[in-house]
Amino acid sequence: MDDKIVLGRISELVDEEHKLRRQLSAGSISSDEEHSRLKDLEESLDQCWDLLRRRRAARDAGHDPDAEQAHDTAEVENYIQ
Numbered sequence: 001m002d003d004k005i006v007l008g009r010i011s012e013l014v015d016e017e018h019k020l021r022r023q024l025s026a027g028s029i030s031s032d033e034e035h036s037r038l039k040d041l042e043e044s045l046d047q048c049w050d051l052l053r054r055r056r057a058a059r060d061a062g063h064d065p066d067a068e069q070a071h072d073t074a075e076v077e078n079y080i081q
Contacts, residue, residue, distance in 0.1 A: 001066070006052045013045050043073045050076045 017038065024034040047070055055065035 003052060003055060003065070006048055006055070010045060010048045010052070013041050013048065017041050017045075043077060047071065047073055047076050050079075 020034050023029045051070045054068045058065045058068050
């Protein structure tokens with residue numbers, strides 16, 4: 001997986017987030033449905049951004065960015081900031 005693929009996935013997730021917000025505004029889905037799906041989207045986005053940052057850090061350090069793999073959602077969501 002290269003950076004373009006990760007960035008493409010991020011773009012897809014953002015597009016889906018916008019679609020959900022439009023559906024909520026139009027009354028096509030309930031706020032509970034939107035919140036549930038948004039939570040999943042936000043976790044996936046965090047996972048993608050984390051992978052992209054780690055790939056860039058590996059490249060900057062002279063390591064193989066392809067050796068980086070996505071961390072599971074629980075790990076990414078529990079990082080201490």
